[in-house]
Amino acid sequence: MSRSARRDVALLLLGLVAGAGTLYVLQDRPASVTSSHAAEGGHGHGEEEGHAEGAVELNDAKLAAAGIGLETAGPEKLRQKLRLNGLIQPNQEAVVQVAPRFPGIVREIRKRLGDKVNKGDVLAVIESNQSLTTYDLKSPISGTVVDRGVALGEYVSEQKPAFIVADLSTLWVDLSVYRKDFAKVRLGDPVQIDPEDGGAPISGQVIYVSPIGATDTQSALARVAIPNDG
Incomplete structure (x- = not known):
């Protein structure tokens, strides 16, 4: 040359x-x-x-x-990627604690942990201490039994939930955002969740960002809502 x-x-x-x-x-x-x-x-x-x-x-x-090629220049959007760790949990706005209306003894248990229920399904049958008659403890929503806190023959009251039912059609992923990255995370941001089980990434978006960070961890909470097709 x-x-x-x-x-x-x-x-x-x-x-x-x-x-x-x-x-x-x-x-x-x-x-x-x-x-x-x-x-x-x-x-x-x-x-x-x-x-x-x-x-x-x-x-x-x-x-x-x-080795030079000629291309037409044009505007392009710049995208930043931020990798964060998160914890998957039920959508807390779709979780219901089901407590007995009256104190009594559990005579029947109709639903167990992991069972899917529809609104109005009977979870347990309780004999009231006041009237000595039985009444049905029903699920107020459709969902899945994620916790059961009673056993057959146990005394129960309205002070303690007997079942917890959750609608798991949507889940929350709580992400920990470090202080240096606070300004990079905003409401409505698209998110790709890697389930780390070999499955395809799950798309969601940021629905909440805490206004302040935790003093002990110097991190803030960013919450993502994702569909749960499983």
Whole structure:
């Protein structure tokens, strides 16, 4: 490669480096890169002197030798990725603690841990201490029994929930955001959850960001809602 070709390539590469990391490149007089089919032989400094000011002229051979391709520039959105650890839990707005209306003895248990229930399904049958008659303890929502705190023949009262039923159609993922990343997380941000079980990522979005961070961990809570098709 001649000294003129090396100089031309160096000028072009310098221009490319200067523009790296810029979203939009605005120029009053944009520099041009043109391809010339003129023969290389017989041209010295006179070829350089014939170039327009601010232009770098390279022929096809020089472009190919430098490995340079020509593309049309345009605007593009910059995206930041932030990797965070999180904890999956039930949607607490769809969790119901089911307590007996009257104190009494558990005579029957109709539903167990993990059972799916519909609204109005009987969870247990309780004999009231007041009337000595039985009544049905029913689920107020459709969902899954995620906790059972009573056993057959046990005394129960309204002071303690006998069952916990949760609608698991949506889940929450609580993410820990470190102080240095607070400004990068906002309501409505799209999130990809990696289940780490070989399955496909799960899409969700940020529905809550705590206004302050925890003093002990120097981190803040960002909550993501995801669908639970399983």
